[in-house]
Amino acid sequence: MHNSKLKGMVGMVSKPDALIKAAETVRDAGYKKWDCHTPYPVHGLDDAMGLKESFLPFIVLGVGLLGGVGALLVQTYMNVWDYPVIIGGKDMFSWPAFVPIIFELFVLSAGFTIFGCLFAFGGFGKWAHPLHDADLMKRVTCDEFAVVLDAKDEMFNEENAKGLLERAGCFDVQPLHEKNECTESSAGGDE
Amino acid sequence: MSESTKTTPDNAGTEVMTNRNIDEAVFRPLETKPSMLWYIALSFSLALTSLFGWAAYQTVFVGIGTWGNNNPVGWGWGITNFVFWVGIGHAGTLISAILYLLRQRWRTAICRFAEAMTIVAVINALQFPLFHTGRPWLAAYWLLPLPNQNNIWINFRSPLAWDVFAVSTYFLVSLMFWYAGLVPDFASIRDRAKNGWRKLIYGLLSLGWNGSNRGWRHYEKGYLLFAGLATPLVLSVHSVVSFDFAVSVIPGWHTTIFPPYFVAGAIFSGFAMVSTIMIIVRKVCHLEHMITKDHLDLMNKVVVATSLMVGYAYSIELFIAWYSGGLYEQFAFLNRISGPYAWAYYCMVTCNVIVPQLLWFKKIRRSVLLMYPVVILVNVGMWFERFVIISSSLHADFLPSSWDYFIPTAVDVCLFLGTFGIFFTFILLFCRLAPSIATTEMKATLPSSQPHHHGGSDA
Numbered sequence: 001m002h003n004s005k006l007k008g009m010v011g012m013v014s015k016p017d018a019l020i021k022a023a024e025t026v027r028d029a030g031y032k033k034w035d036c037h038t039p040y041p042v043h044g045l046d047d048a049m050g051l052k053e054s055f056l057p058f059i060v061l062g063v064g065l066l067g068g069v070g071a072l073l074v075q076t077y078m079n080v081w082d083y084p085v086i087i088g089g090k091d092m093f094s095w096p097a098f099v100p101i102i103f104e105l106f107v108l109s110a111g112f113t114i115f116g117c118l119f120a121f122g123g124f125g126k127w128a129h130p131l132h133d134a135d136l137m138k139r140v141t142c143d144e145f146a147v148v149l150d151a152k153d154e155m156f157n158e159e160n161a162k163g164l165l166e167r168a169g170c171f172d173v174q175p176l177h178e179k180n181e182c183t184e185s186s187a188g189g190d191e
Numbered sequence: 192m193s194e195s196t197k198t199t200p201d202n203a204g205t206e207v208m209t210n211r212n213i214d215e216a217v218f219r220p221l222e223t224k225p226s227m228l229w230y231i232a233l234s235f236s237l238a239l240t241s242l243f244g245w246a247a248y249q250t251v252f253v254g255i256g257t258w259g260n261n262n263p264v265g266w267g268w269g270i271t272n273f274v275f276w277v278g279i280g281h282a283g284t285l286i287s288a289i290l291y292l293l294r295q296r297w298r299t300a301i302c303r304f305a306e307a308m309t310i311v312a313v314i315n316a317l318q319f320p321l322f323h324t325g326r327p328w329l330a331a332y333w334l335l336p337l338p339n340q341n342n343i344w345i346n347f348r349s350p351l352a353w354d355v356f357a358v359s360t361y362f363l364v365s366l367m368f369w370y371a372g373l374v375p376d377f378a379s380i381r382d383r384a385k386n387g388w389r390k391l392i393y394g395l396l397s398l399g400w401n402g403s404n405r406g407w408r409h410y411e412k413g414y415l416l417f418a419g420l421a422t423p424l425v426l427s428v429h430s431v432v433s434f435d436f437a438v439s440v441i442p443g444w445h446t447t448i449f450p451p452y453f454v455a456g457a458i459f460s461g462f463a464m465v466s467t468i469m470i471i472v473r474k475v476c477h478l479e480h481m482i483t484k485d486h487l488d489l490m491n492k493v494v495v496a497t498s499l500m501v502g503y504a505y506s507i508e509l510f511i512a513w514y515s516g517g518l519y520e521q522f523a524f525l526n527r528i529s530g531p532y533a534w535a536y537y538c539m540v541t542c543n544v545i546v547p548q549l550l551w552f553k554k555i556r557r558s559v560l561l562m563y564p565v566v567i568l569v570n571v572g573m574w575f576e577r578f579v580i581i582s583s584s585l586h587a588d589f590l591p592s593s594w595d596y597f598i599p600t601a602v603d604v605c606l607f608l609g610t611f612g613i614f615f616t617f618i619l620l621f622c623r624l625a626p627s628i629a630t631t632e633m634k635a636t637l638p639s640s641q642p643h644h645h646g647g648s649d650a
Contacts, residue, residue, distance in 0.1 A: 020642045053408075075347040141375070
């Protein structure tokens with residue numbers, strides 16, 4: 001452990017009820033930069049962590065509507081204004097015929113927005129996250145829950161963090177270091 | 192070492208299914224060497240796929256004339272197969288999106304697999320219109336609104352253009368929905384990996400997912416939104432496919448019943464195909480305790496319900512044709528049930544309406560051996576449905592001197608069989624490389640998985 005950069009403090013919990021209790025304890029202690037890691041979404045954890053509901057629907061609806069309006073404009077530009085063709089004796093601006101593609105492009109742009117938002121806010125694309133270096137975290141994607149206090153939080157210091165997690169009912173409380181410091185644990189992971 | 196330091200207080204291990212043994216069972220096929228049977232099946236599928244390669248080569252280098260399409264029957268097997276495959280795909284979206292919105296928890300066992308089927312079924316479907324253009328490498332110019340040197344645009348008032356947008360949107364949204372669902376499962380595989388390559392590949396595929404609840408919060412909402420979008424999308428896609436027919440003026444096609452009739456048929460054929468493949472996969476991958484007889488039972492109930500809808504559509508079509516008093520309409524349907532394609536019509540009615548009635552019996556619904564022939568026949572029947580709609584309406588057009596009978600060529604047959612090769616190859620690889628059961632969702636629905644005041648105590 002030479003000049004190891006401390007990234008945070010991890011503690012494990014094995015039951016969802018205990019996780020809720022631990023999350024409430026950390027929330028009430030006033031931590032801001034911390035997170036719970038779970039193998040599947042746990043109901044009621046957002047409240048216990050003091051998180052607001054996801055804002056995704058507003059972004060998705062907004063971009064979806066833009067996509068729909070865009071589809072109407074593109075179709076009108078191409079078939080009514082740039083190269084007008086009479087089809088079946090209909091009006092030039094026969095908008096009902098444009099509805100299917102308006103709908104499809106609404107869905108398509110909304111779909112891309114969801115996927116993009118998951119990269120921006122939903123935890124996709126975090127290949128280089130320091131948590132991946134901790135062997136402890138491997139249990140999270142199987143059947144255990146972790147509470148992680150980030151070292152960037154203003155309240156964070158090693159002693160307090162450890163005490164808080166233990167008080168919150170976590171076991172295996174460990175400091176989180178970057179990979180090259182944890183020689184012992186990283187050796188076990190590879191062949 | 193992490194196992195030894197684990198101090199789980201009351202891990203009695205009394206439950207039949209725990210998070211850990213879900214992982215063990217689902218990931219076993221990914222972490223063990225495949226059996227001889229798997230290699231034999233893969234060689235067979237690749238051999239079938241090579242038929243597609245040959246037929247595609249013939250289509251491109253010799254020409255579209257190698258197909259059996261003739262002057263009145265311009266759509267032949269190509270569009271029959273397109274509609275058939277798109278329909279197969281619909282079950283996946285129905286299971287993953289609609290049953291998700293309806294909170295049908297049993298779907299977790301079969302959704303991921305059915306979604307994978309959707310993806311490859313739509314890929315197969317897209318082959319047919321692409322090759323039907325004769326020059327697939329130029330097809331983008333005819334199908335999409337791209338600027339070109341003629342300064343003309345595609346006709347947005349045509350259902351064929353709607354179809355391009357509907358099917359490609361469907362493909363892309365299904366792909367994202369499927370992949371988003373797979374991400375947490377890939378993370379589980381990554382964290383179980385013992386070997387460096389495996390860790391690297393699944394690490395990349397998992398998009399660095401670490402189960403953060405700040406992530407789950409958006410992920411869950413995103414998943415719900417995907418389901419909410421996919422639901423109207425799946426209904427719109429087969430409706431738009433049916434517009435290809437219904438918006439035309441061909442007797443036998445120009446009917447208002449087509450959109451709901453096509454959607455019901457799509458769900459019908461899709462569920463039959465899910466059962467067809469799933470029955471084999473659960474056996475080969477030893478997943479019988481997760482994909483249980485209860486699941487097959489429920490799927491069979493959907494099959495028999497949609498069979499009745501399809502049967503209703505067949506009879507109302509005949510009734511409306513008679514009731515309309517339209518001479519051409521009446522002829523089209525009389526010709527359908529007693530003309531040169533009558534054999535195909537009765538094949539369709541037998542497979543789609545009569546045989547599935549066997550599924551009213553609980554014994555048959557719950558017996559793999561007895562239900563298997565039924566679902567196979569449904570697949571056959573639904574292919575015939577599309578063939579009947581296309582060929583019987585087209586072969587006798589408005590000018591009796593041009594009437595003709597459609598006979599498929601070897602290229603037609605190979606293209607169709609070849610898409611089954613692509614389908615089976617993909618399914619076999621999927622079963623080995625990705626989890627065929629959504630482990631994350633399965634874990635979330637286990638009895639002890641949620642805190643007590645949030646429904647964790649029940650059952």
